Amino acid sequence: MDELGHMDEKLWKTTVFQHQVDEWRKDFYQWYKEEIKKKQKKGMGGVGELMFPKQKQRKKRMKHPDSILHKKENRTCFLCMKLHGDCRKLPYLEAHHVFGGANRKKSEEYGLKVYLCLEHHREGLEAVHRNHDMMRLVQQEGQQAFHLTYPEIDFRKEFGKNYLGEGKHE
Structure with a gap:
């Protein structure tokens, strides 16, 4: 800003951009809260759970039979x-x-x-x-x-x- 309180063009663009980013964050946060509430109503879990959870794959347990050659x-x-x-x-x-x-x-x-x-x-x-x-x-x-x-x-x-x-x- 200069002595009269006017912003230069670069600072003004940065401020406007920051304001847009803040608005987007607010909108996203509001949407996210609504999605969590929907999931909780459906009984799908809450915060920290995936909307489409991955299937857990179990490792195939290896067989360890006794030796057929030697006890x-x-x-x-x-x-x-x-x-x-x-x-x-x-x-x-x-x-x-x-x-x-x-x-x-x-x-x-x-x-x-x-x-x-x-x-x-x-x-x-x-x-x-x-x-x-x-x-x-x-x-x-x-x-x-x-x-x-x-x-x-x-x-x-x-x-x-x-x-x-x-x-x-x-």
């Missing part, structure tokens, strides 16, 4: 028994999913896991995560157990690969 309660290492005939009870075992990666969930779902000592799981020369031959041995055992337990399901279709070779599982 955890035995407290023995699957490979110690298989390779060396060692059936000692061990204080610490780690679960190993026979088919990892993209098939880990399927391994869990079908009970295709074994319990291994640290040496046969991650650390030693015969560890499945360090030795491809040991990994393949466990996978072959897993496929055989799968065929015996689930004869109606096609292993190759489910897991995408045959670990036994041709004709060995029939």
Whole structure:
């Protein structure tokens, strides 16, 4: 404003615009209050609820069956028994999913896991995560157990690969 109380054009436009925004806010607030009242009359809830609430989707609960290859309660290492005939009870075992990666969930779902000592799981020369031959041995055992337990399901279709070779599982 100048000394005589006149507004310059820029200030006048800003003031008019602000007045329009304030009017719009008042109108919107009035409309919103009316909508809330309508919803409450219809029994649709009140403030904070959506007019069209989203449907809640429940996650599919994953099955965790016991291993079909090896019982955890035995407290023995699957490979110690298989390779060396060692059936000692061990204080610490780690679960190993026979088919990892993209098939880990399927391994869990079908009970295709074994319990291994640290040496046969991650650390030693015969560890499945360090030795491809040991990994393949466990996978072959897993496929055989799968065929015996689930004869109606096609292993190759489910897991995408045959670990036994041709004709060995029939």
